[in-house]
Amino acid sequence: MAGARIGYDTLSGSSFYCSPIDWVLRSLVANPNLIVFGEPGQGKSSTVVAFLLRMMLFGVRSLVSGDVKGEYSPVARALGCEPIILGSGMTARVNALDLGPLASRWDGFTAAQQREAVTGLLGRWVQLLTALAEAQGHRVDQTDEMVLAAILRRLTGIRDGNTNLTPVTIPGVHAQLARPDEQLWRDTRFGSERQFLDHLRGITDTLGNLISGPLAGLFDAPTNIRLDWDAPIQTMDLSRLKARGDQAVGVALTVLGSWSATATDLQPDGDIRIVIRDEVWRQMRLGLKAVQAVDSDIRLSRREKQIQILVLHKPSDLLTVGDAGSQEAAIARELMALCSTRILAGQSTHVASELAEALGLGEEEHRQITGWAMERRGRALWKLENRPGFKVQTVLSHVERRLFDTNAQLRRGRR
Numbered sequence: 001m002a003g004a005r006i007g008y009d010t011l012s013g014s015s016f017y018c019s020p021i022d023w024v025l026r027s028l029v030a031n032p033n034l035i036v037f038g039e040p041g042q043g044k045s046s047t048v049v050a051f052l053l054r055m056m057l058f059g060v061r062s063l064v065s066g067d068v069k070g071e072y073s074p075v076a077r078a079l080g081c082e083p084i085i086l087g088s089g090m091t092a093r094v095n096a097l098d099l100g101p102l103a104s105r106w107d108g109f110t111a112a113q114q115r116e117a118v119t120g121l122l123g124r125w126v127q128l129l130t131a132l133a134e135a136q137g138h139r140v141d142q143t144d145e146m147v148l149a150a151i152l153r154r155l156t157g158i159r160d161g162n163t164n165l166t167p168v169t170i171p172g173v174h175a176q177l178a179r180p181d182e183q184l185w186r187d188t189r190f191g192s193e194r195q196f197l198d199h200l201r202g203i204t205d206t207l208g209n210l211i212s213g214p215l216a217g218l219f220d221a222p223t224n225i226r227l228d229w230d231a232p233i234q235t236m237d238l239s240r241l242k243a244r245g246d247q248a249v250g251v252a253l254t255v256l257g258s259w260s261a262t263a264t265d266l267q268p269d270g271d272i273r274i275v276i277r278d279e280v281w282r283q284m285r286l287g288l289k290a291v292q293a294v295d296s297d298i299r300l301s302r303r304e305k306q307i308q309i310l311v312l313h314k315p316s317d318l319l320t321v322g323d324a325g326s327q328e329a330a331i332a333r334e335l336m337a338l339c340s341t342r343i344l345a346g347q348s349t350h351v352a353s354e355l356a357e358a359l360g361l362g363e364e365e366h367r368q369i370t371g372w373a374m375e376r377r378g379r380a381l382w383k384l385e386n387r388p389g390f391k392v393q394t395v396l397s398h399v400e401r402r403l404f405d406t407n408a409q410l411r412r413g414r415r
Contacts (some may be wrong), residue, residue, distance in 0.1 A: 004054035006047065006316045006377070007395040016392045018051055020307050020341060021272060029340035029384050033301050033308040037315065038345025039354060043073070043378035047343065047394045048309060049075055049404045052233070052274050060307075062233045062274040065260040066253040068282070070239030073402070078403050080266045081231045086218050087240025088254065094236070096132075096219040096255045097125055097152075097168045106165060118165075121262060122152050128258040129173065131289035133206040137396075140289065144203045145197035147188050147196075151176045154184070171211055171219040177204040207410055210251075214244045219255045246282055254290050261297050274307045281317040284332055291321060291328045298338045310339060313349070315354045333358075342383040346374035365389050 003019020020032035038044035049072070052062040056079075064072045073083040084092050104119055109117060125150045126148050129317060130140040152158075155168045155176070176184060177200055185196040197204075211220045227234065236256050241249050260275060277294070284291045301308045312318065318335060322328025336342075355361060361369075364379060368391060373379040378394035396404075 004051050006050060006054075007393045008389045010202070010379075010393055016390060018341075018382075021305075023341070023384065024230050024302065028122075028387070031338060032303050033310070033339040034341040034343060035336060035339035036343040036345070037312055037347065037351075038343075038380065039313065039347055039351070042345040042347075042380075043394060044311060044343065044345045044380070046400070046404050047345075047378065047380065047391045048276065050394055050396055050400055051309075052276070053400065055274060056232050060272045060274060061231070062276065063260050064233070064235035064278070065229060066256045066278065066283075067235050067237045068239065068249060068253075068279045070237045070240070071278075072233075072235040072276070073237050076233050076235045079232050081228070081233050083235045083237045084225060084227075085240065086236040087238065088243065090240060091224070093217065093221045093224045094219060094256070094259060095167070095169055095221065095223045096128060096259065097170065097173075098130070098223045098259060098262075099165055099167060100227075101257065102262070107305065118156075118158055122149055122156075122158075124258050124262055125152055125168075127289065127293055128255065129170075129207065130203075131286065131293055132210060132251060132252050133203045134289045135247065135254070135258060135286035136209055138206045138207040140203065141187075143199060147177070147200060148173070148203075150184070150188050169221060169222060170207060174204065174207045174211060177207065190233070208399050211382050214248045216253055218252070219227060237390045245326055247286070249279075250282040250286045250290070253277075253280065254293065256285060257283060257293060257297065262310065272305045272307065274309060275301075276309045276311065278311045279317075280310055281312065281321065284318070284321045284328070288322070288326075288328050291390070293330050295335065295338075298335060308339070310335070310410040314351045315358045316351075319354075319358070322373045343380050344369050344373070344383065344389075345380040346370075359383065360386070361389075 001017050002022040003017050007019050008014065008018050009016045020029070020034065023029045024032050036044045067073065076083045086092055086094065086095065102121060106114065126145050129148050130145060134140055148378050151173055152168060155166060155172055157166045162242060180193060180196050185193050188196070192194040238249060238252050241252055281295060284294055298308050318332045321332035336358060346353060347355065347369050349370050352366050355369065356366045373381060373393065380392055381389040382392050383389045
């Protein structure tokens with residue numbers, strides 16, 4: 001009996017508690033990550049919200065790294081936290097290369113801490129920029145990555161040993177690529193400016209598309225909103241981006257994933273944070289670099305004191321990432337193994353068979369997902385790695401039901 005009280009175990013009638021960190025410490029699971037599968041309307045999202053709300057009682061904060069459907073915004077507002085809404089008609093801007101909490105905490109770091117923070121930050125930024133370039137069809141090579149790292153060190157002032165970091169934006173990086181000075185192309189071991197421009201034309205053009213394409217203005221300008229890093233929840237609402245297509249949403253999720261990781265990397269010692277990744281498959285279909293970014297965050301969750309939650313409809317959301325036999329597909333398949341706790345809400349027979357094959361479920365567990373779990377909203381089979389599953393009924397309070405009502409739009413449409 002530790003952690004968030006979710007509901008009750010229908011076999012024993014006793015209360016069921018979820019505490020992924022405690023489960024790791026007790027060697028019940030290998031990592032604190034959760035993956036949630038379920039058909040729409042089966043209560044998977046409300047179970048996730050109940051968990052994060054109840055973990056707040058223990059001082060655990062939550063970060064929704066891209067709310068594709070805008071489902072978490074009412075919860076954030078109820079907690080006094082205004083969601084960040086990105087998209088058409090909105091003024092909010094989030095710089096993809098924002099320094100985040102590093103800017104405010106920089107002066108309090110020792111020299112060693114500054115070096116470590118900068119190394120991690122530059123690594124994430126290079127990974128982000130190469131993922132965004134790859135999403136548009138450019139095949140990134142090691143030279144691209146080396147030049148990007150050199151430009152970022154130059155723009156932040158790290159190369160010159162500045163005591164304060166200078167803010168960086170994607171247009172600033174693009175300008176260095178498109179109009180390099182002699183010092184830059186010589187430092188990066190090119191024989192001439194023309195050789196530099198020709199080799200880097202691909203990544204220069206793809207970054208330029210981020211400035212003038214469907215996401216123009218959203219992630220290429222300085223952050224213009226105030227962020228409370230100590231708030232109980234922060235959510236980034238992407239529901240207004242859907243009209244711009246799946247690729248635009250995927251790119252936004254990639255940017256916010258990197259941006260969120262920078263924030264959580266710098267959380268105080270002992271601080272635990274829940275990171276919710278809804279419809280992460282949209283991001284992972286952008287290419288290998290995007291898949292590797294998600295994989296890296298999931299693998300480091302235990303060390304970084306994070307509980308990563310992946311919310312999906314079915315296994316094929318992950319298993320169809322990349323071509324058959326590709327590195328992307330192999331990494332995506334392994335993600336399920338990196339989430340030791342599997343929450344399996346009601347599913348059709350076909351999808352339940354996919355789950356059974358992917359997770360090694362027995363015949364009885366297969367029947368529970370297609371039968372028992374489908375009979376009532378909020379029912380799910382909770383599997384802690386290879387242990388027998390728990391048949392859990394999530395119980396919501398009347399306040400939680402009101403705050404997180406995914407059928408509200410349907411009801412309003414009937415009036």
